[in-house]
Amino acid sequence: MDRIRIRGGNELNGIIPISGAKNATLPLMIASLLTDDTLTLENVPHLADVEQLTRILGNHGVDFSVTGKRLRQESGFGRTIHFTARNIVDTTAPYDLVSKMRASFWVIGPLLARMHEAKVSLPGGCAIGTRPVDIFIDGLRALGADIDIEAGYVVAKAKGGLVGNRYRLPKVSVGATHVLMMAATLAKGETILENAAREPEIVDLATCLTAMGAKISGAGTSTIRIDGVRSLSGARHRVLPDRIETGTYAMAVAMTGGDVTLTGTSVDLLPTAVETLARAGAVVTPVEDGIRVYRNGGGISPVDVVTDPYPGFPTDLQAQFMALMTRASGTASITETIFENRFMHVQELARLGARIQLAGQVARIEGVPRLKGAPVMATDLRASVSLVIAGLVAEGDTEVSRVYHLDRGFERLEEKLGRCGAEIERISS
Numbered sequence: 001m002d003r004i005r006i007r008g009g010n011e012l013n014g015i016i017p018i019s020g021a022k023n024a025t026l027p028l029m030i031a032s033l034l035t036d037d038t039l040t041l042e043n044v045p046h047l048a049d050v051e052q053l054t055r056i057l058g059n060h061g062v063d064f065s066v067t068g069k070r071l072r073q074e075s076g077f078g079r080t081i082h083f084t085a086r087n088i089v090d091t092t093a094p095y096d097l098v099s100k101m102r103a104s105f106w107v108i109g110p111l112l113a114r115m116h117e118a119k120v121s122l123p124g125g126c127a128i129g130t131r132p133v134d135i136f137i138d139g140l141r142a143l144g145a146d147i148d149i150e151a152g153y154v155v156a157k158a159k160g161g162l163v164g165n166r167y168r169l170p171k172v173s174v175g176a177t178h179v180l181m182m183a184a185t186l187a188k189g190e191t192i193l194e195n196a197a198r199e200p201e202i203v204d205l206a207t208c209l210t211a212m213g214a215k216i217s218g219a220g221t222s223t224i225r226i227d228g229v230r231s232l233s234g235a236r237h238r239v240l241p242d243r244i245e246t247g248t249y250a251m252a253v254a255m256t257g258g259d260v261t262l263t264g265t266s267v268d269l270l271p272t273a274v275e276t277l278a279r280a281g282a283v284v285t286p287v288e289d290g291i292r293v294y295r296n297g298g299g300i301s302p303v304d305v306v307t308d309p310y311p312g313f314p315t316d317l318q319a320q321f322m323a324l325m326t327r328a329s330g331t332a333s334i335t336e337t338i339f340e341n342r343f344m345h346v347q348e349l350a351r352l353g354a355r356i357q358l359a360g361q362v363a364r365i366e367g368v369p370r371l372k373g374a375p376v377m378a379t380d381l382r383a384s385v386s387l388v389i390a391g392l393v394a395e396g397d398t399e400v401s402r403v404y405h406l407d408r409g410f411e412r413l414e415e416k417l418g419r420c421g422a423e424i425e426r427i428s429s
């Protein structure tokens with residue numbers, strides 16, 4: 001298993017290109033199941049999760065081809081991939097595939113909408129909490145699906161097709177919003193989703209579905225209206241920039257000092273994180289084609305943060321911000337409200353010398369003057385990158401193991417940081 005070794009102490013200076021958003025790419029790829037035409041996605045990041053979903057979609061009968069630059073071709077950030085689900089050959093998503101990636105459960109929406117049936121394994125346990133699928137099931141039932149749970153599978157049928165309805169999500173769920181929006185595009189009549197997620201990735205999916213012929217309004221607000229159509233066509237769509245990758249590198253620069261321009265992204269994608277970083281002592285300003293980040297010269301200030309659905313502070317940046325707060329000139333608190341078990345990085349940050357106390361969903365981080373390098377273990381995708389951020393300023397060597405977590409969501413991390421002056425290398429074994 002690969003490890004990443006970082007020798008801390010260098011400032012970051014230069015340019016970091018931001019990749020297409022993983023969390024938009026996955027539902028966009030799944031949307032290809034809705035049409036027998038070709039859906040072309042541009043700016044697709046090269047990530048383990050994307051490869052895994054390609055395999056899962058292939059199992060259902062989706063053909064794909066890649067044009068443009070490929071993995072390991074110089075400057076090949078962002079690929080164009082064509083997905084064609086001419087014939088759906090299998091409406092079952094088996095346990096061994098779904099258990100590897102929760103988002104693959106989302107195929108249930110398009111399969112049910114187009115084929116009127118789907119058998120999808122329950123995703124199973126997940127490191128960052130129980131993450132049930134009750135809202136998906138409730139919502140699809142509201143659209144007329146008959147759903148049973150049989151031997152670990154969600155077995156869904158919609159004889160004659162789904163039917164539009166008004167459905168209020170009991171809790172804001174990004175995945176359930178994606179799935180219900182996709183399912184409703186081919187339902188008979190109008191669907192109104194209330195208390196829908198407002199994440200930019202929801203808007204991106206709605207934009208793509210609209211280009212495919214869907215009738216959707218209100219994406220990006222908490223009420224989304226979808227007028228069902230008989231069929232969807234192919235389209236060409238460019239994946240929006242990854243706001244979590246953007247925020248991660250902005251936090252890395254706030255941690256190390258230096259001056260970095262993040263290209264191909266926008267401050268508009270992460271308003272609360274940008275405002276929080278400014279309070280913590282970073283200057284984050286829009287520039288042509290991106291964002292410039294540097295310290296304001298006053299050190300790192302403690303800032304209290306509560307994670308919330310968009311436009312609040314993203315849970316996916318919580319671990320990275322905690323890493324930053326380990327070096328603040330005072331004590332900060334971080335409250336996690338989205339997932340009940342998303343503090344596994346605390347123990348690992350402590351190995352680097354961080355002082356963090358946990359009480360339920362609240363972490364209190366007492367800033368320390370220095371961190372010291374140590375071997376640490378990645379526990380999940382965002383937690384693993386928080387260890388990298390800490391390692392960038394820790395004295396000596398930090399070695400992060402289990403970096404397959406990082407590879408799920410960060411494209412060429414060591415290359416992007418290395419080009420800006422970080423001493424970072426991947427050790428393959």
Ligand code: UD1
Pocket residue numbers: 022023024026102103129130131132133134135136137171172173174175176315316338339340
């Ligand atoms: C997506 C993101 C993930 C991010 C999360 C929250 C992708 C691929 N993943 O995950 O990176 O951390 O949004 O911003 O886009 N819930 C239920 N019942 C359900 C569905 C969800 O109780 O049926 C709960 C979850 O356990 C969690 C909360 O709702 O506590 C939010 O989860 P959700 O927004 O659905 O997260 P994901 O879509 O899985």
